Amino acid sequence: MRDQINQALKQALKSRDSSRLGTLRLISAAIKDRDIEARGKGKEAVDDAEILQILQKMVKQREESAAVYAENGREELAEQERAEIKTIQDFLPKPLSEDEVDAAIDEAIAQTEAQSLKDMGKVVGILKAKYPGRIDFGQASKNVKAKLNG
Numbered sequence: 750m751r752d753q754i755n756q757a758l759k760q761a762l763k764s765r766d767s768s769r770l771g772t773l774r775l776i777s778a779a780i781k782d783r784d785i786e787a788r789g790k791g792k793e794a795v796d797d798a799e800i801l802q803i804l805q806k807m808v809k810q811r812e813e814s815a816a817v818y819a820e821n822g823r824e825e826l827a828e829q830e831r832a833e834i835k836t837i838q839d840f841l842p843k844p845l846s847e848d849e850v851d852a853a854i855d856e857a858i859a860q861t862e863a864q865s866l867k868d869m870g871k872v873v874g875i876l877k878a879k880y881p882g883r884i885d886f887g888q889a890s891k892n893v894k895a896k897l898n899g
Contacts, residue, residue, distance in 0.1 A: 750797040751780065754840060768829075772836040779803050801841070801882040808837050842883050850884055854892055866897050 754776055761770040783803060784794045795803075815830035845853065857875040861868055872893050876884060 750800045750840065754780070754800075757839070768832055769836050772833045775833075776804065776807065776837065776840070779807065798881055804837050804841055805882060808834050808841070811837070842881075844885070845880060845883050850889060851892065853880060853884070854889065854896060858893070858896060863897055866894065869893055869897055872897075 754773065758770070758773040758777060761773055780795060780800055780803060783799060787793065787795055811830045811834045815827040815834070818824070818827035818830060853876060854872070857863075857872045857879075860875060861871040863869070863872050869890070873886065873890055876889055876893075877886065
């Protein structure tokens with residue numbers, strides 16, 4: 750994933766795409782910051798799973814900022830945030846559809862032989878391991894809870 754981001758950065762430099770370049774530099778800086786933090790704790794550089802978390806956090810921050818800008822009549826700034834979101838999402842895996850999420854939940858329930866809410870953690874754990882960054886786990890947890898309750 751790191752190589753993919755670096756390649757996109759080089760491509761944006763060559764094509765002089767300043768808005769994309771700025772966003773890619775922010776992504777790169779966030780990853781480097783996390784690398785430095787990890788080294789300070791005696792760990793190795795961040796892996797793809799952590800990069801995925803960084804990107805998801807960046808998207809969430811920009812969504813919140815765009816909403817605030819739009820609320821306050823600053824549509825040009827909201828649009829800039831939305832453009833950054835699109836650039837960041839280029840590096841995120843494609844999210845599962847609702848039907849695919851339901852199927853994944855059913856499969857995880859069958860795999861863990863979950864019977865009640867006590868087994869919810871096992872089911873969500875399998876989903877997180879199998880589909881990192883592709884499922885909204887807040888919503889998925891509600892769906893798992895509903896299936897195990899009913």
